[in-house]
Amino acid sequence: MTTRSGRRGNQTVGPTRPLHVRQDDLEHAVRETLSRQVAVPHALAVDPAGLAIRRADRIRRRRTAAGLALATVATALLTTGMAQLGEEQGPPRTPTVVLGDPYASPLPEPTAAVTAPVGPDRGEVDLIIGGTLAGADGSRVPLLDVGPVERAQRAPDGGGWLVVGAPTVAGRSLWLVPPRGAAQVLLAGAAQITLSDDGRQVAWREGADLVAAGIVGGQLVATVRTALPAGAEPVRFAGDRVLARLDPTGPGHLLWRPGDEAPVMAADDTSRHVYGRLPDGRLVAQVSAGTPRRPCLALLDPALTPTRTACGPSLGADGRGAVSADGRWLVLNGGAAGKDAALLVDLAALGSGTLTALPAGPPLAGAVAWTADQTVVYGDAAGGLVRAAVDSVLAGERATPAPVPGLRSGERLVVVTG
Numbered sequence: 001m002t003t004r005s006g007r008r009g010n011q012t013v014g015p016t017r018p019l020h021v022r023q024d025d026l027e028h029a030v031r032e033t034l035s036r037q038v039a040v041p042h043a044l045a046v047d048p049a050g051l052a053i054r055r056a057d058r059i060r061r062r063r064t065a066a067g068l069a070l071a072t073v074a075t076a077l078l079t080t081g082m083a084q085l086g087e088e089q090g091p092p093r094t095p096t097v098v099l100g101d102p103y104a105s106p107l108p109e110p111t112a113a114v115t116a117p118v119g120p121d122r123g124e125v126d127l128i129i130g131g132t133l134a135g136a137d138g139s140r141v142p143l144l145d146v147g148p149v150e151r152a153q154r155a156p157d158g159g160g161w162l163v164v165g166a167p168t169v170a171g172r173s174l175w176l177v178p179p180r181g182a183a184q185v186l187l188a189g190a191a192q193i194t195l196s197d198d199g200r201q202v203a204w205r206e207g208a209d210l211v212a213a214g215i216v217g218g219q220l221v222a223t224v225r226t227a228l229p230a231g232a233e234p235v236r237f238a239g240d241r242v243l244a245r246l247d248p249t250g251p252g253h254l255l256w257r258p259g260d261e262a263p264v265m266a267a268d269d270t271s272r273h274v275y276g277r278l279p280d281g282r283l284v285a286q287v288s289a290g291t292p293r294r295p296c297l298a299l300l301d302p303a304l305t306p307t308r309t310a311c312g313p314s315l316g317a318d319g320r321g322a323v324s325a326d327g328r329w330l331v332l333n334g335g336a337a338g339k340d341a342a343l344l345v346d347l348a349a350l351g352s353g354t355l356t357a358l359p360a361g362p363p364l365a366g367a368v369a370w371t372a373d374q375t376v377v378y379g380d381a382a383g384g385l386v387r388a389a390v391d392s393v394l395a396g397e398r399a400t401p402a403p404v405p406g407l408r409s410g411e412r413l414v415v416v417t418g
Contacts, residue, residue: 124387125369125377126161126416128152129406133161133177133416146175146183151367153418155215156199161416162215164193174202176218186220196237199418203234203242203258210234212242212258224258238277241265251288253304268304275330276323282307284323284330284347286315297330297345297355312355313343322368322376322417323347329390331376333363342378342386344393360388361399369417379413 127134128149133141143149148166155162160178174187187193190204202220203212210228213220234244238255246252246267253274254267271285272295278284283300289309290296296311314335321332327347334343336359343357362380369377374390384401392399407413 124371124375126152126154127385127404128163128414128416129404130408130411132406134406141177141179143175143177144183146177147173148412149414152414152416153195153199154416155418159218162195162199164195172204174204176215184218186215186218192233192235194234194236194242197418201237201240201258203237205233210242210244210256212256226256226264236274236276238274238283239281243274243283253285255302255304266302266304268300270306271298271300271304272317273319273321274300275319275321275332278323278327278347280327286319286332297350299347299350308351310350310353310355313357315343316340316363320364320366320368322370324370324374324376325372329370329374329376331360331364331368331378331388341398342376342388344376344388344390358393359398360393361386362401366413367415367417369415377415379415383407383411383413385413385415 124136126136128143131143131146133143133152135141143163146163146165150164150166150172152161152163154160155176158179160176163175163177163183165173165175171189171191172193173185174190174193175183175185177183187202187204190206193202193204195202199215201212201214203210205211205228206225208227208230209225210232211223211225213223215221228244229246231248232244232246232254233248234242235253236243241255241257244254244256246254246269251272252267252269253271254264257265270287270289271283272288273286275284275286278299281302283304285298285300285306286295287298287306287309288295289298289306290311294311295315295317296309297315298306298309301307316333316335318333321330323330330345330347331342332345334341334357336343336357340363341359342361342364344360345355345357349356360376362384364378365381366379371377376386376388376390378386380386380401382401383404385404386399386401388399404413
């Protein structure tokens with residue numbers, strides 16, 4: 001028999017599969033496979049851009065609806081007010097404009113120019129010189145659009161400054177000036193504005209009402225009001241209470257705690273001026289006492305009743321003055337040796353019945369700031385800056401004003417408190 005070579009059964013003979021592949025061919029095949037996979041579009045499980053667009057559309061629709069609702073309410077109120085205007089008796093109420101849009105988008109504000117510190121660190125208090133806020137560290141913040149300033153104090157938590165504008169025919173305005181960014185008006189058209197020592201509350205007179213509100217996030221919140229007697233106006237905060245003077249030309253004050261159902265929690269008819277508050281809550285006030293009657297100093301309890309009274313030197317009638325943070329010292333305007341002066345009073349000796357006051361410097365012409373090292377800083381009538389240290393005054397020295405660089409003739413110097 002003849003033996004055949006080849007595969008047995010149904011196996012056919014074909015080209016053999018190459019067992020050796022060049023590396024270049026393998027790399028080319030891998031690249032081609034990957035490129036085809038990339039070219040095929042894949043659906044994303046989550047579309048971030050689409051979600052953001054849809055979310056923005058929903059927010060825009062809500063804000064538009066809220067704005068239309070507010071506009072509708074405002075139109076209704078305005079229409080009602082105009083209809084009732086002819087029916088009201090007595091003097092019309094001056095409207096107060098409270099600004100702040102809770103629906104406003106957090107868009108970037110124009111940044112005011114803030115110059116770098118110039119010169120040595122004063123390390124004392126901030127000043128307003130003309131239209132510029134001069135920081136204690138030497139920085140400068142232009143007060144754009146704010147206008148003339150009556151007084152100012154530091155805002156809490158390093159949030160800038162709270163600035164009360166000078167009175168105009170339209171009333172007073174309250175501004176918040178951030179360390180960087182444009183100033184924003186919080187309140188406009190108020191007859192009188194007063195701030196709490198910590199800068200977290202504000203009170204003002206609106207028509208026949210005394211109004212108070214909190215200051216949170218650059219807006220006025222939790223507004224409450226109560227009726228005020230004719231001629232009364234808020235002058236300061238006493239803790240969480242608002243102190244209002246009953247008559248700008250006569251004696252008498254009242255206390256009101258915002259939120260209380262009773263409009264007035266305490267009142268008196270003897271105090272003429274209140275200079276500040278002691279740590280125990282008592283108020284340091286000027287009263288009419290003695291024989292014959294004359295201006296004296298007194299400590300008032302929470303019911304505005306004098307607990308200690310002392311008379312002595314002549315006290316000024318303008319009510320300018322301030323109590324130190326520890327409640328030990330008081331500086332106020334008065335008379336010494338027949339001349340007007342700023343007087344330093346030791347409140348710890350007030351209980352003796354005799355008031356002893358030492359001349360500290362020229363008369364106060366505005367707000368008074370106490371520093372941590374028991375130095376009082378204020379401006380005089382000529383625009384000079386006065387620094388009177390308690391130790392120096394007790395040693396018989398009298399402070400003299402120093403010129404303020406950059407203060408032009410006719411401009412008013414404002415010392416920032418707080």
